[in-house]
Amino acid sequence: MSSHEYTPSSKFGKWFNDRLPLLTLTNHLTDYPTPKNLNYWWTFGGILTFCLITQIITGLVLAMHYVAHADLAFGSVEHIMRDVNYGWLIRYVHANGASMFFLAVYIHIFRALYYGSYKSPREVIWIIGMLIYFLMMATAFLGYVLPWGQMSFWGATVITNLFSAIPLIGESVTHWLWGGYSVDNPTLTRFFSLHYLFPFLILGLVILHIWALHVPGNNNPIGIDIKKPSNDTVPFHPYIVIKDIFALLIFLIIFAFFVFFSPNILGHSDNYIEANPLVTPAHIVPEWYLLPFYAILRSVPDKLLGVIAMFAAIFVLVILPWLDTSKVRSALFRPIYKQFYWFLVADVLILGYMGAMPAEGIYLLIARVATAYYFIHFLVILPILGKKERTLNIPLSITEPVLGGMLNPSMAKAKKDTEKINSLG
Amino acid sequence: MKKLFAINIKIILIFLIHCCVAYSAGNGSALLKQDWSFKSFFGTFDRASLQRGYQVYTEVCASCHSMQYLSYRNLAEEGGPEFSLEQAKAIASNFEVTDGPNSDGEMFTRPAKLSDKFVMPYANTEEAKLSNGGAYPPDMSVLVKARAGGADYIYSVILGYEDPPEGMVLDDGVYYNKYMYGNKIKMPPQLYEDLVIYSDGTPATPEQMAKDVTTFLAWTAEPKLEERHKFGFRAIIYLLILTILVYFSMKRIWSRVETKV
Numbered sequence: 001m002s003s004h005e006y007t008p009s010s011k012f013g014k015w016f017n018d019r020l021p022l023l024t025l026t027n028h029l030t031d032y033p034t035p036k037n038l039n040y041w042w043t044f045g046g047i048l049t050f051c052l053i054t055q056i057i058t059g060l061v062l063a064m065h066y067v068a069h070a071d072l073a074f075g076s077v078e079h080i081m082r083d084v085n086y087g088w089l090i091r092y093v094h095a096n097g098a099s100m101f102f103l104a105v106y107i108h109i110f111r112a113l114y115y116g117s118y119k120s121p122r123e124v125i126w127i128i129g130m131l132i133y134f135l136m137m138a139t140a141f142l143g144y145v146l147p148w149g150q151m152s153f154w155g156a157t158v159i160t161n162l163f164s165a166i167p168l169i170g171e172s173v174t175h176w177l178w179g180g181y182s183v184d185n186p187t188l189t190r191f192f193s194l195h196y197l198f199p200f201l202i203l204g205l206v207i208l209h210i211w212a213l214h215v216p217g218n219n220n221p222i223g224i225d226i227k228k229p230s231n232d233t234v235p236f237h238p239y240i241v242i243k244d245i246f247a248l249l250i251f252l253i254i255f256a257f258f259v260f261f262s263p264n265i266l267g268h269s270d271n272y273i274e275a276n277p278l279v280t281p282a283h284i285v286p287e288w289y290l291l292p293f294y295a296i297l298r299s300v301p302d303k304l305l306g307v308i309a310m311f312a313a314i315f316v317l318v319i320l321p322w323l324d325t326s327k328v329r330s331a332l333f334r335p336i337y338k339q340f341y342w343f344l345v346a347d348v349l350i351l352g353y354m355g356a357m358p359a360e361g362i363y364l365l366i367a368r369v370a371t372a373y374y375f376i377h378f379l380v381i382l383p384i385l386g387k388k389e390r391t392l393n394i395p396l397s398i399t400e401p402v403l404g405g406m407l408n409p410s411m412a413k414a415k416k417d418t419e420k421i422n423s424l425g
Numbered sequence: 426m427k428k429l430f431a432i433n434i435k436i437i438l439i440f441l442i443h444c445c446v447a448y449s450a451g452n453g454s455a456l457l458k459q460d461w462s463f464k465s466f467f468g469t470f471d472r473a474s475l476q477r478g479y480q481v482y483t484e485v486c487a488s489c490h491s492m493q494y495l496s497y498r499n500l501a502e503e504g505g506p507e508f509s510l511e512q513a514k515a516i517a518s519n520f521e522v523t524d525g526p527n528s529d530g531e532m533f534t535r536p537a538k539l540s541d542k543f544v545m546p547y548a549n550t551e552e553a554k555l556s557n558g559g560a561y562p563p564d565m566s567v568l569v570k571a572r573a574g575g576a577d578y579i580y581s582v583i584l585g586y587e588d589p590p591e592g593m594v595l596d597d598g599v600y601y602n603k604y605m606y607g608n609k610i611k612m613p614p615q616l617y618e619d620l621v622i623y624s625d626g627t628p629a630t631p632e633q634m635a636k637d638v639t640t641f642l643a644w645t646a647e648p649k650l651e652e653r654h655k656f657g658f659r660a661i662i663y664l665l666i667l668t669i670l671v672y673f674s675m676k677r678i679w680s681r682v683e684t685k686v
Contacts, residue, residue: 260657
């Protein structure tokens with residue numbers, strides 16, 4: 001990683017570091033050479049780490065007051081809101097924190113898609129990231145069940161019923177997940193247990209994600225390999241640390257607006273009605289961040305194929321490094337890819353919207369077209385585009401386009417683009 | 426390319442606008458909108474309205490609707506109706522609760538204390554249904570948060586009784602309500618002119634009573650709202666100042682390298 005060997009200055013430090021090289025690690029983390037042209041889209045890694053820690057700490061406190069029992073869960077949440085000191089704050093931070101976590105992770109993922117951060121040699125970082133994303137969705141789903149409101153109960157019923165689509169063993173698997181013949185108290189207690197476990201698995205994967213990142217180092221807006229350390233890099237501390245903190249504070253202001261001034265706007269009002277197995281809500285909808293997948297699930301007429309399509313939608317992301325055949329990373333130098341990138345963004349937003357609408361008529365038709373396009377983007381467009389696209393010339397280093405010395409017109413355009421990116425950042 | 430890109434962005438924008446329009450239209454724009462004092466950035470509850478609202482709740486709604494997550498002590502707490510402790514104690518002592526078992530192993534009744542939960546009108550859901558033609562009067566503790574449209578929706582439903590449109594046949598014990606989902610409601614119209622007598626002399630019109638009781642229900646659903654608004658204002662001011670300080674530190678640190686941040 002860092003090319004030089006680190007020796008602590010104090011005698012004790014040296015003694016300790018020989019036995020457990022924590023100081024070498026700290027030194028590596030502060031010195032870690034980072035491309036100096038990273039824009040603000042690169043601050044979301046730090047923001048996400050903050051989100052995870054916030055969710056774990058608020059979750060720990062909530063778990064001290066929450067009761068995982070079908071008859072008591074809803075009341076215990078109201079107890080937290082009314083009688084626990086600052087319980088309302090902790091719960092609203094946790095509930096809105098999940099949404100903010102997903103907001104940040106979507107920006108983080110779409111940044112990687114735009115700048116080609118998933119490409120060689122960063123495939124493993126990307127795959128670990130997708131595992132984290134998958135576990136995040138599972139954790140969020142489990143957590144949404146815990147308040148035991150109507151959406152909790154019926155959301156759990158719909159999602160666990162998906163497993164009944166598996167041929168032959170489907171029904172047994174579903175009963176095994178439920179711990180009975182319907183979503184009930186055993187389901188709630190195991191969901192609570194797993195909801196407590198998963199964040200720590202995510203934490204472990206985050207450490208691997210960062211470790212894997214520190215082997216090749218960060219990608220950057222131009223998407224070129226850079227020498228490290230060099231004129232193109234700055235040490236992580238203080239340059240990137242202060243920038244990450246600044247971005248985090250902006251993020252926190254938005255977070256605070258949700259928590260303090262519209263804490264329930266991202267939730268569903270039905271979840272303030274206690275779970276009732278005898279009354280089905282008019283529309284069962286998941287939280288906003290799962291809506292695109294929900295739309296894909298519902299747009300396939302066959303139940304089993306729908307479930308397969310939904311999981312395939314995540315799986316195509318996992319194998320993306322091998323689907324995108326282009327050697328050029330950044331969309332700045334891929335004029336056609338840039339178009340398709342924005343089509344994909346629009347497509348996912350459309351899917352999200354259709355996921356919130358009833359699956360009928362025009363909504364269903366649009367959802368089907370959008371689902372098809374989603375897969376076409378990854379399975380057809382990207383592999384062909386990588387071979388056919390005429391990419392722009394790529395600068396040799398980060399400093400070069402900034403310091404001038406253009407070789408040809410396309411390079412000059414690239415310069416403009418980088419300047420634009422830098423001024424945005 | 427540039428052109429295609431611009432078109433692209435336009436498609437996204439048009440789509441988003443469409444979403445917003447569809448969303449607001451789908452949410453029953455017909456609701457009676459009120460200028461709630463607790464809605465704004467610094468919003469607080471109107472204390473007098475909360476106290477009147479409690480009176481409407483306890484004299485009208487409470488005969489069918491429970492309020493299971495509230496205790497009598499809440500009535501005297503900051504940010505609520507803020508009855509004095511003596512008033513809250515007096516209110517509580519009007520209700521009988523079952524306690525026990527005592528040393529003889531017997532359950533007994535006693536007047537409620539501040540620490541007791543609001544007494545429920547029915548022993549259980551089944552009894553509640555039996556007394557209300559099969560419909561369960563929902564618990565009112567978080568009712569405002571449990572309905573899309575929130576306070577406006579509750580206010581509208583209370584005042585939304587009308588004669589059914591031509592050709593609509595209603596079963597016995599079912600009423601037509603303009604704002605209720607499906608327009609059919611089993612709760613009969615409740616509020617009539619001067620149904621309650623306000624001690625502060627406010628004329629008890631149905632609109633006034635509906636407004637007061639909805640304010641009260643907004644408080645029961647969100648009893649820490651005032652604390653939250655106050656806390657939020659301070660938190661955001663703190664964050665803004667810190668952000669500005671960090672911004673200038675960042676500029677200073679990055680001035681050592683030629684790249685702009």
